[in-house]
Amino acid sequence: MMLVKTHGSLNEIFALQATPDEWASDAVLREFVRRVCDRSSWTGGSDGIYLYDVSGQHARAWFFNPDGSSAEFCGNGMRGLGRLILDLRGTDTEVVSSGGRDYTVHRAASTPEGVRQVLLELPPLRFDNAALPEPFAGFTAVAVPNPHVIAVVGEYREPDLIELGKRADEAFDEGANVSFLLPLDSADGRDGGDVPEVFVRTFERGAGLTPSCGSGVVASRAAWSRVSGLDPERRVVVRNAGGVAAATIHVRDGAWHPVLEGNATVVYRAEVDPDGSQAGPVEWAADENAAYATLDERNVAFLTSHGITTSHP
Ligand SMILES: N[C@H](CCC[C@H](N)C(=O)O)C(=O)O
Numbered sequence: 001m002m003l004v005k006t007h008g009s010l011n012e013i014f015a016l017q018a019t020p021d022e023w024a025s026d027a028v029l030r031e032f033v034r035r036v037c038d039r040s041s042w043t044g045g046s047d048g049i050y051l052y053d054v055s056g057q058h059a060r061a062w063f064f065n066p067d068g069s070s071a072e073f074c075g076n077g078m079r080g081l082g083r084l085i086l087d088l089r090g091t092d093t094e095v096v097s098s099g100g101r102d103y104t105v106h107r108a109a110s111t112p113e114g115v116r117q118v119l120l121e122l123p124p125l126r127f128d129n130a131a132l133p134e135p136f137a138g139f140t141a142v143a144v145p146n147p148h149v150i151a152v153v154g155e156y157r158e159p160d161l162i163e164l165g166k167r168a169d170e171a172f173d174e175g176a177n178v179s180f181l182l183p184l185d186s187a188d189g190r191d192g193g194d195v196p197e198v199f200v201r202t203f204e205r206g207a208g209l210t211p212s213c214g215s216g217v218v219a220s221r222a223a224w225s226r227v228s229g230l231d232p233e234r235r236v237v238v239r240n241a242g243g244v245a246a247a248t249i250h251v252r253d254g255a256w257h258p259v260l261e262g263n264a265t266v267v268y269r270a271e272v273d274p275d276g277s278q279a280g281p282v283e284w285a286a287d288e289n290a291a292y293a294t295l296d297e298r299n300v301a302f303l304t305s306h307g308i309t310t311s312h313p
Contacts, residue, residue, distance in 0.1 A: 001274070003036065004084060005046060005267040008076025009212030010242025010296065010313040012267065014049035015081045020062055023274060030068035035276035037066035042278045043270070047207045048074055050081045052096075059085050061098040065206025072099035072146045075214020075260055079105070079118040083264035086118070101145060108261055113298075114291040118264040120214075124255035125222055133171045135164060136178075140223035144258060147176040147205070148219035152227050156182045156199060156308055158209075165203020175205040177213060181220040183228075184239070184306055195246075197237040198224065199308055211242025211313035218258040221247035232256060241310045243292075244299050265292050 004015045014036060023029035039045030045066065052061040061081060063074045078096065082105025085094050092107045104121040111117060128141035132149065139149040149168070157180075165178040184197040200220045202213035217238045225232040232249035245262030265288050271280030300312060 001272055001279075002269055003043065003272040004080075004269050005043070006077070006080025006083070007265050007267055007292075008079045008214050008243070008262055009240045009245060011076040011210050011212040011214065011240075012046040013074060013077030013080055014043075014046050015077070015084055016049060016051055016272070017054065018051050019053050019060075020051060030064070032274065032276050033064040034066065034068045036272060037064075041276070043272075047204070047210045048077055050074065050077045050098075052081055052085070054085060054088065058095045058097050058102070061096050063098065065204070067206045069206040071206065073101070073103075073122075073144065073215055074146075075120065075122075075144075075216075075218060076212055076262070077214070078103055079120055079214060079260070079262060079264040080266070081105075082118045082120060083107075083116060083266075099145065111263065111291075111295055113294040114287075115263045115265060115295050116288070117262060119259065119261040122218060122258040122260065124257050125218070125249075127222075127226065135167065136171055136176075139178075140226055141176075142219040142222050144215045144219045144222075146215050147172065147174055148179060148202075148216055148223075149176045150179045150181055150216075150220045150223035152224060153180045153182050156180055156201070156310065158201070158310055161201060161203050162209055165209065168203070168205065177205050177216055177219070178203045179213070179216045179220045181224055182308070183224075195235055195237055196230065197239060199239050199303065199306070199310075201241060201310055209311070212240035212245070214245070214260055214262070217245050217247050217262075218260050222249055222256060222258065225249065239299060239303060241303070242299075242313045243296065263292065263295070265289070 106119040108117040108119040179202040182199040202216035266285040270282040
């Protein structure tokens with residue numbers, strides 16, 4: 001089976017063309033997931049894996065966190081998977097069904113550095129207005145559809161994010177992805193001029209602190225409009241530790257429909273056996289990785305110039 005390592009803003013997600021029933025049992029499948037996602041394994045690990053099937057008109061996909069748990073959706077992974085499907089079919093738009101919902105992926109213009117990009121349309125998000133348990137009382141809860149809680153902060157303190165992220169599993173029955181959103185210069189977006197920019201970092205359910213969380217980008221974008229009153233239709237540049245994306249919310253009939261645009265980079269391809277062992281050489285996408293390194297350097301320089309201290313990647 002061909003294992004493809006992709007990333008969205010350095011949030012590395014595997015894509016593997018296979019269906020869950022190809023493993024002897026659910027437990028064997030989840031052991032495979034943990035093995036290939038293990039950072040100490042021959043794969044170098046990842047922050048999750050999408051299994052996918054393209055035998056029907058719409059592709060189907062199943063996401064697993066690196067701890068073997070399932071999740072409804074992975075924004076960065078869906079961009080990478082979408083790019084693979086668009087390239088496989090030679091089309092500009094495809095629908096991917098995952099977790100009981102449909103996502104539309106569009107081929108998007110590459111960045112000035114020559115980094116491939118995908119624009120992703122998500123199903124309507126949902127705010128959870130119920131009172132949140134301590135210590136998340138002041139957070140905003142959004143399902144995109146996976147569960148996120150977001151706090152808009154005046155200063156980004158990573159140790160606080162990590163501490164709170166580790167408490168999400170005990171605070172929420174299904175766990176939650178925990179994000180801090182820090183508005184940046186010209187971030188009020190009210191002058192109608194500059195495109196507002198924010199910094200977001202997420203401590204992910206089932207994965208921990210990651211360089212980027214695509215669904216966290218979308219959930220944080222929505223929470224910011226909810227908290228600040230910024231027009232949800234405004235395009236906002238969202239910077240993560242690992243890269244840059246843009247998020248917009250289209251409001252239709254009162255429903256908030258997120259759109260996420262960002263890179264969809266292939267890191268390498270390698271044959272893998274169903275037990276997770278290596279079955280062929282690792283074939284690195286050297287040009288893509290070089291192009292992304294330039295984008296990454298520029299983003300790190302921007303974050304540093306804005307006084308943001310965050311681990312990389
Ligand atoms: N850890 C997430 C799934 C992966 C989300 C993230 N990698 C993304 O890009 O959206 C969860 O359990 O809901």
